[in-house]
Amino acid sequence: MRTLVTASWVIAHDGRTHVELPDGGVLIDGDTVLDVGDRAALARTPVDRHVELGEAVLTPGLIDLDALTDIDHLILDSWAPPERADGYVWSEAYFDRPRAVFDAAQRRTVRTYALTQLALHGITSYMPIASEVHSDWAETHEDLVAMAEVSRSLGLRGFLGPSFRSGVNVIGADGEPTVKYDEEAGRRGLAEALRFLDHTEKLADPLVTGVLLPCRIETLTPELLRDIARAAERRGALVRLHALQGNAERAYVRRTHGMTPLQLLAETGLLSDRLIVPHGVVLDVHPDVLGTDTGDTAVLAEAGVSVVHCPLTNARYAHHLHTFGAYRERGVNLCLGTDSFPPDLIRGIDTGVQVAKLQAGDLGQGHLAGYFEALWTGGPAPPRPRPDRPRRRRRPHGLRARRLPHGRDRGPAAHPGPQRHRARRGPHHGRRPGRHARRADPRRRPRRAAARRAGAVRPDARGLPGAGPPPAAGGGTLPACLPARLTDRG
The missing domain is CATH 3.20.20.140 (Metal-dependent hydrolases)
Incomplete structure (x- = not known):
C-alpha cells in the first residue's frame, strides 16, 4: 500500500546537512520510503492513503x-x-x-x-x-x-x-x-x-x-x-x-x-x-x-x-x-x-x-x-565483516535502501509506523519561508580528523544509525534523511 504522510514541516537531509522542508511529505510504499520532499510535488503521485499531520514537525526517529x-x-x-x-x-x-x-x-x-x-x-x-x-x-x-x-x-x-x-x-x-x-x-x-x-x-x-x-x-x-x-x-x-x-x-x-x-x-x-x-x-x-x-x-x-x-x-x-x-x-x-x-x-x-x-x-x-x-x-563507523565468516546476503526486514526514481537521491528506507517517524505538533511562529528548503545550518561541517568523515562516511553495514550518507545503488549518494538499515550485508 502506498501512503503519503504530510506535515507543515519535514526534517530531511540533502546529502550534506539537515534541511527544513516547509509543507513537506514522506512517500511510503509498503515498508519502503520512496521519496521525501515538497508536499505538492509528492501529491501528484497516486496513493492509497494520505495522512495529514497538519501543524507538526515530522522528523527521523x-x-x-x-x-x-x-x-x-x-x-x-x-x-x-x-x-x-x-x-x-x-x-x-x-x-x-x-x-x-x-x-x-x-x-x-x-x-x-x-x-x-x-x-x-x-x-x-x-x-x-x-x-x-x-x-x-x-x-x-x-x-x-x-x-x-x-x-x-x-x-x-x-x-x-x-x-x-x-x-x-x-x-x-x-x-x-x-x-x-x-x-x-x-x-x-x-x-x-x-x-x-x-x-x-x-x-x-x-x-x-x-x-x-x-x-x-x-x-x-x-x-x-x-x-x-x-x-x-x-x-x-x-x-x-x-x-x-x-x-x-x-x-x-x-x-x-x-x-x-x-x-x-x-x-x-x-x-x-x-x-x-x-x-x-x-x-x-x-x-x-x-x-x-x-x-x-x-x-x-x-x-x-x-x-x-x-x-x-x-x-x-x-x-x-x-x-x-x-x-x-x-x-x-x-x-x-x-x-x-x-x-x-x-x-x-x-x-x-x-x-x-x-x-x-x-x-x-x-x-x-x-x-x-x-x-x-553522528555515531560509529561501520564494523568490519567477521574475518571468520564468509559474507552472505540477507534481505533486511522492513527496511531497504534503493536509488529512487526521477533521478533524485533521497533518504534510506524506513518503516512508516509510529516507531519510525516522530511528529511534533505546534503552532507556527512568524512567517513561513519560501518554497525551497532552508538549510538548518549555513555553515560547513567542521573538517574531521579522520578521512572517513570528510564527506565519504560509509553507513554501518549492520544497521547502526548515524554513520553518514551511504552510497546509492547505481551511483550517487543517498542522504541520511531517515535513520534506518542502510544495506543488507550480513
Missing part, C-alpha cells in the same frame, strides 16, 4: 546510544553532597554477600516499561545501559534474550548485549572508595555476551544487532579489556565502554595501572573505530585535569572513536563536556544519549545548547544544528 533500560540511580545519587555520596555505593561487606533485588520476571517488567518510554519519547534506535546497583552482579544472557523479544514487539531497533564486569565499585572497610574484583565472573560475563552475539545471528532480524557492552573501565581488568578487544575484532562487533567520565575513575586507573584511562584503552587494543565511549568528559581539556589541549581529543579523533554525549546527565551531575563545539572542531565523532530517565533527547539537546552558551559566554555558540547532526548523523 531519534537515536539514543546510551539509553537507560533499567532503574535510574541518578534520581538518588545526583543530589548527594560529598559527605553522603558513599551511601549510594556497595559496601565491601555487601560485595561478599550480594543479592538480586528483582527476579527475572520483574527485570523483564522493568525493561518493558523502559523500552516503552523510549518509543513514547520518539526514540526508534537505541543501545541500552543497565544499572547493576540492584543486581547480584550484572545482566545475564537470558535478560537480553527477553529484552530483544520486547524490543522487537515494539518495533524498536536495538543494539543489544548483556552488561558484564570483573569488579564493582565499593566503599572499603577503611571508608575509602575502591574496586573489588571477581575475575572469573568477568570471564563468565564475556562468554555470556559472546553467546548473545550467537543468538542475534540466529535471529537474523535487522531490528536486533549484537554488540559488546562491558560496564565501566575501572571495573574491568586489563586482561578482560584485551579479551574484549580481541573478541570484537574476531566477531566484527562494536564495543561500548563507559570511560573518561569521572575524576574518581581517572584517579583509580592511574593509581592501579600507572596510566590514564585513555592510555589504558590504547594499551589494551580497544582504541579503534569499533569503540563507543560515553561520556568522554575527563580529558586534558577539562578544567579538572589540565584545562588545555595536549592531544587527547586528537587521539580519539584519529582512532575514530565515537563519544556519546549525554548533556542532561552531565548537567545533573554538574560535570560538563569541555566543550561540544571544541570536540567537533577537533574532529571527535559525537553522538547523543539520554543516560537517565526520562529518555528525552529533545530536552537533552536543549540543555546542551544552553550549557554551550554559558561556557562560551556567547548566545551564538549554542551549536543547535551541531546537536541535531550528532543526533542523526
Whole structure:
C-alpha cells in the first residue's frame, strides 16, 4: 500500500546537512520510503492513503546510544553532597554477600516499561545501559534474550548485549572508595555476551544487532579489556565502554595501572573505530585535569572513536563536556544519549545548547544544528565483516535502501509506523519561508580528523544509525534523511 504522510514541516537531509522542508511529505510504499520532499510535488503521485499531520514537525526517529533500560540511580545519587555520596555505593561487606533485588520476571517488567518510554519519547534506535546497583552482579544472557523479544514487539531497533564486569565499585572497610574484583565472573560475563552475539545471528532480524557492552573501565581488568578487544575484532562487533567520565575513575586507573584511562584503552587494543565511549568528559581539556589541549581529543579523533554525549546527565551531575563545539572542531565523532530517565533527547539537546552558551559566554555558540547532526548523523563507523565468516546476503526486514526514481537521491528506507517517524505538533511562529528548503545550518561541517568523515562516511553495514550518507545503488549518494538499515550485508 502506498501512503503519503504530510506535515507543515519535514526534517530531511540533502546529502550534506539537515534541511527544513516547509509543507513537506514522506512517500511510503509498503515498508519502503520512496521519496521525501515538497508536499505538492509528492501529491501528484497516486496513493492509497494520505495522512495529514497538519501543524507538526515530522522528523527521523531519534537515536539514543546510551539509553537507560533499567532503574535510574541518578534520581538518588545526583543530589548527594560529598559527605553522603558513599551511601549510594556497595559496601565491601555487601560485595561478599550480594543479592538480586528483582527476579527475572520483574527485570523483564522493568525493561518493558523502559523500552516503552523510549518509543513514547520518539526514540526508534537505541543501545541500552543497565544499572547493576540492584543486581547480584550484572545482566545475564537470558535478560537480553527477553529484552530483544520486547524490543522487537515494539518495533524498536536495538543494539543489544548483556552488561558484564570483573569488579564493582565499593566503599572499603577503611571508608575509602575502591574496586573489588571477581575475575572469573568477568570471564563468565564475556562468554555470556559472546553467546548473545550467537543468538542475534540466529535471529537474523535487522531490528536486533549484537554488540559488546562491558560496564565501566575501572571495573574491568586489563586482561578482560584485551579479551574484549580481541573478541570484537574476531566477531566484527562494536564495543561500548563507559570511560573518561569521572575524576574518581581517572584517579583509580592511574593509581592501579600507572596510566590514564585513555592510555589504558590504547594499551589494551580497544582504541579503534569499533569503540563507543560515553561520556568522554575527563580529558586534558577539562578544567579538572589540565584545562588545555595536549592531544587527547586528537587521539580519539584519529582512532575514530565515537563519544556519546549525554548533556542532561552531565548537567545533573554538574560535570560538563569541555566543550561540544571544541570536540567537533577537533574532529571527535559525537553522538547523543539520554543516560537517565526520562529518555528525552529533545530536552537533552536543549540543555546542551544552553550549557554551550554559558561556557562560551556567547548566545551564538549554542551549536543547535551541531546537536541535531550528532543526533542523526553522528555515531560509529561501520564494523568490519567477521574475518571468520564468509559474507552472505540477507534481505533486511522492513527496511531497504534503493536509488529512487526521477533521478533524485533521497533518504534510506524506513518503516512508516509510529516507531519510525516522530511528529511534533505546534503552532507556527512568524512567517513561513519560501518554497525551497532552508538549510538548518549555513555553515560547513567542521573538517574531521579522520578521512572517513570528510564527506565519504560509509553507513554501518549492520544497521547502526548515524554513520553518514551511504552510497546509492547505481551511483550517487543517498542522504541520511531517515535513520534506518542502510544495506543488507550480513
